[in-house]
Amino acid sequence: MGIFSSSTSSIPEVIEIPRHIAIIMDGNGRWAKKRFLPRVAGHKVGVETIRAIVNQSIDMGVKYLTLFAFSSENWRRPPKEVSFLMGLFRVVLIKEAVKFNESNVRFVMIGDRSRFSLSVVAEIEKAERLTSSNTGLTLTIAANYGGRWDVLQAFNAMQTAHPELASQYREADLSPYFSMHYAPEPDLFIRTGGEKRISNFLLWQLAYTELYFTDTLWPDFDNSAFKLAIKSYQQRERRFGRTSEQLR
Ligand code: IPE
Ligand code: IPE
Ligand code: MG
Numbered sequence: 001m002g003i004f005s006s007s008t009s010s011i012p013e014v015i016e017i018p019r020h021i022a023i024i025m026d027g028n029g030r031w032a033k034k035r036f037l038p039r040v041a042g043h044k045v046g047v048e049t050i051r052a053i054v055n056q057s058i059d060m061g062v063k064y065l066t067l068f069a070f071s072s073e074n075w076r077r078p079p080k081e082v083s084f085l086m087g088l089f090r091v092v093l094i095k096e097a098v099k100f101n102e103s104n105v106r107f108v109m110i111g112d113r114s115r116f117s118l119s120v121v122a123e124i125e126k127a128e129r130l131t132s133s134n135t136g137l138t139l140t141i142a143a144n145y146g147g148r149w150d151v152l153q154a155f156n157a158m159q160t161a162h163p164e165l166a167s168q169y170r171e172a173d174l175s176p177y178f179s180m181h182y183a184p185e186p187d188l189f190i191r192t193g194g195e196k197r198i199s200n201f202l203l204w205q206l207a208y209t210e211l212y213f214t215d216t217l218w219p220d221f222d223n224s225a226f227k228l229a230i231k232s233y234q235q236r237e238r239r240f241g242r243t244s245e246q247l248r
Pocket of ligand 3: 026027028193
């Protein structure tokens, strides 16, 4: 059993401040292009935005923040951009892990690690180990992550563990094997950069998440932009299949 209830098996509690926010940080390349800078300059500035949003999440009392940093399809980008992103990932991990730890942040990385270099994997594991007993914000970075990959790896792991249940699997049998088994489903999903799609992010977990799309490019996504997203979330009526009348 997962520790958190599922939005389809039972009705989650609705609270003012989202417990879990999941973000597709999009628009770094366009931000740079507008300034006649190389795309990678946008990724660099995007790291500053991550810092600010992490701190604001801590201040607001958000418990889980999940950031999509690199999708399983981003390997299709020019090799130069991919290797820049890998290098940036490693440097940021080294630099930020100590700071995360000082802020009581628990760091977790989800995604298929098998394609990362040994030095990147080593830094991921180091940061996870260092912060594993922290009790503040859980910051999850999704890297080489794909929602379909996650569903399939969960299913395969479940089947290996419980072959005797074949053809009788229920949702509760599967939930402990998802990459994000340690977190409740996201209350709020944010995508910056103007696109209105999920791009293979958390497919299973977004079943009843409130979706928020903004044209603001990720490097421009500041504290007030983040507050607007939270405000929009607070105005939603989360019915989970019921009628408005039933909520009163
Ligand atoms: C998001 O910004 C960051 C990553 C995918 C790593 P993009 O690089 O996708 O920026 P745009 O969408 O091209 O502007
Ligand atoms: C989604 O952004 C992935 C990340 C932000 C890491 P993309 O820029 O890769 O998405 P598409 O290709 O526009 O759907
Ligand atoms: Mg993009």
